[in-house]
Amino acid sequence: MAKMQWREIGAGMVVPVVLIAIWQTVSALGWVNDHVLPSPVAVVQRWMAYLLPQTAYAETGGNWLRWAVSGELIVDALGSMYRVVVGFAVGALLALPLGLLMGASPRMYAWLNPLAQVLRPIPPIAYIPLAILWFGLGNPPAIFLISIGAFFPVLINTIAGVRHVDGIYLRAARNLGASQRTLFVRVILPAAVPYILSGVRIGIGTAFIVVIVSEMIAVNNGLGFRILEAREYFWSDKIIAGMITIGMLGLAIDIGVNKLNNYLLRWHRGLEH
Amino acid sequence: MGAANIVVKDVNKVFKTADREVIALKDIQLEIPRGQFVCLLGPSGCGKSTLLNAMAGFSLPSSGTITADGKPITGPGPERGMVFQEYALFPWMTVEKNIAFGLEIKGMAQTDIDACVTGLLAKLGLTDFRSRFPKDLSGGMRQRVAIARVLALDSPILLMDEPFGALDALTRRNLQDELLRIWAETGKTVIFVTHSIEEAIYLSDRIIVMTYRPGTIKRDLLVDLPRLRDPSSPAFNALKRELGQLVMEEQQRHHDSELMAAVD
Numbered sequence: 001m002a003k004m005q006w007r008e009i010g011a012g013m014v015v016p017v018v019l020i021a022i023w024q025t026v027s028a029l030g031w032v033n034d035h036v037l038p039s040p041v042a043v044v045q046r047w048m049a050y051l052l053p054q055t056a057y058a059e060t061g062g063n064w065l066r067w068a069v070s071g072e073l074i075v076d077a078l079g080s081m082y083r084v085v086v087g088f089a090v091g092a093l094l095a096l097p098l099g100l101l102m103g104a105s106p107r108m109y110a111w112l113n114p115l116a117q118v119l120r121p122i123p124p125i126a127y128i129p130l131a132i133l134w135f136g137l138g139n140p141p142a143i144f145l146i147s148i149g150a151f152f153p154v155l156i157n158t159i160a161g162v163r164h165v166d167g168i169y170l171r172a173a174r175n176l177g178a179s180q181r182t183l184f185v186r187v188i189l190p191a192a193v194p195y196i197l198s199g200v201r202i203g204i205g206t207a208f209i210v211v212i213v214s215e216m217i218a219v220n221n222g223l224g225f226r227i228l229e230a231r232e233y234f235w236s237d238k239i240i241a242g243m244i245t246i247g248m249l250g251l252a253i254d255i256g257v258n259k260l261n262n263y264l265l266r267w268h269r270g271l272e273h
Numbered sequence: 274m275g276a277a278n279i280v281v282k283d284v285n286k287v288f289k290t291a292d293r294e295v296i297a298l299k300d301i302q303l304e305i306p307r308g309q310f311v312c313l314l315g316p317s318g319c320g321k322s323t324l325l326n327a328m329a330g331f332s333l334p335s336s337g338t339i340t341a342d343g344k345p346i347t348g349p350g351p352e353r354g355m356v357f358q359e360y361a362l363f364p365w366m367t368v369e370k371n372i373a374f375g376l377e378i379k380g381m382a383q384t385d386i387d388a389c390v391t392g393l394l395a396k397l398g399l400t401d402f403r404s405r406f407p408k409d410l411s412g413g414m415r416q417r418v419a420i421a422r423v424l425a426l427d428s429p430i431l432l433m434d435e436p437f438g439a440l441d442a443l444t445r446r447n448l449q450d451e452l453l454r455i456w457a458e459t460g461k462t463v464i465f466v467t468h469s470i471e472e473a474i475y476l477s478d479r480i481i482v483m484t485y486r487p488g489t490i491k492r493d494l495l496v497d498l499p500r501l502r503d504p505s506s507p508a509f510n511a512l513k514r515e516l517g518q519l520v521m522e523e524q525q526r527h528h529d530s531e532l533m534a535a536v537d
Contacts, residue, residue, distance in 0.1 A: 171331055172361035176375035176426065177351035186374070190365040267365045267406040 087146025103162025320488020
């Protein structure tokens with residue numbers, strides 16, 4: 001089993017290694033300008049410099065952990081993650097109860113769905129001018145934008161999840177004597193979880209896109225800010241190092257959400273691993 | 274057998290759609306004594322499931338009354354446990370939790386729930402599957418869990434809507450025997466919907482053959498064969514032939530009306 005996994009990982013490495021080798025060769029031969037496309041080695045060097053602390057250990061007064069995470073990259077990544085987590089939490093925690101309500105009550109649905117359908121297609125990025133006007137610069141407008149990005153996927157999926165609960169479960173539960181409250185908490189809600197989680201997944205993905213954009217415009221740290229800053233200095237190696245970091249962080253978030261998904265849906269048919 | 278347990282009186286059921294009305298049940302009169310095993314038999318569209326759903330309280334009659342133990346049925350409830358063809362287990366609950374759910378709703382103490390669940394798991398041969406989820410179980414095992422779930426309610430009436438319809442022949446026979454054993458032990462009144470003539474004869478004290486639309490009672494007969502019944506015996510086959518003719522008449526009407534509908 002483990003052997004197979006290593007073989008798979010090995011197979012997955014072939015193409016990236018070849019591409020990086022070609023890239024390095026092209027750079028080493030001087031076929032492209034360094035400012036346009038820096039060599040992979042330069043990117044890695046820059047990435048390490050970006051990752052490691054900028055000051056010597058002695059200057060920080062002896063707190064080893066604080067020193068270890070004082071690198072610019074780590075501060076940026078933590079800043080971006082903070083905004084994603086808070087923004088997503090705000091958006092999702094507003095969307096979830098509203099979605100449950102709209103899914104369960106046809107009247108609420110009739111009242112609110114037209115508005116939701118009109119607002120939903122507005123990309124969160126289109127709120128940027130308003131966000132700056134309302135919240136100024138810094139974390140508040142970024143969190144506002146991210147929460148909008150997370151809100152609609154969670155809302156729409158929660159509504160769908162509640163509305164699509166298989167009638168057979170409701171009949172079985174009522175036959176067992178379930179009250180309306182029990183029906184909602186122990187049947188409708190868990191039955192809707194697969195839908196809600198797919199909304200969560202889309203919502204986090206959107207939040208991650210929006211955080212990068214909002215940092216480019218409204219915040220002066222974070223990964224999105226950093227790659228835009230690097231462009232102003234023509235540090236293309238740092239731009240690529242930042243992009244790689246963004247990619248890895250996105251991958252880590254996706255893996256984390258996936259793991260959570262698989263745990264919460266371990267009862268679900270057709271979802272293994 | 275005691276006094277009548279379920280009384281169906283003057284029951285009619287009409288389903289209205291946009292362009293027409295379907296009379297699913299027409300003028301049904303039925304008395305079922307306590308402890309009787311009754312099969313409702315007929316082709317699809319004959320109203321047997323409609324009648325069962327009315328007894329369960331899921332879909333009340335358009336007119337007429339159904340009473341259980343003298344009380345009119347106004348909605349579903351745990352005193353009339355139902356087993357569905359689609360099992361209807363809650364996939365997010367383990368086997369144990371599925372069986373315990375009705376007891377938790379009743380507000381039974383956790384230690385009593387555990388004891389009851391353990392007993393039912395043993396009774397239905399599910400002990401090893403206690404903490405599995407339904408997706409990991411075969412169809413036959415799932416239906417065992419569904420049966421255990423309604424047995425936990427200890428309801429005097431058991432309603433079964435083609436519970437073994439989706440199972441293979443061997444699993445089906447296996448569960449039929451299990452059901453007969455449980456029925457003999459508990460003395461519950463069982464109303465069992467099926468379109469299998471053999472299943473009806475194998476299981477029931479009494480078979481009620483229903484007509485295709487409008488659903489009426491075509492024949493109400495007692496099965497007077499000793500259990501366990503042998504499906505290859507002459508008496509079994511004579512009854513099978515007789516019922517086969519009745520059911521096929523209705524199946525033919527079903528078929529003709531579908532052809533008519535296609536011509537329209």
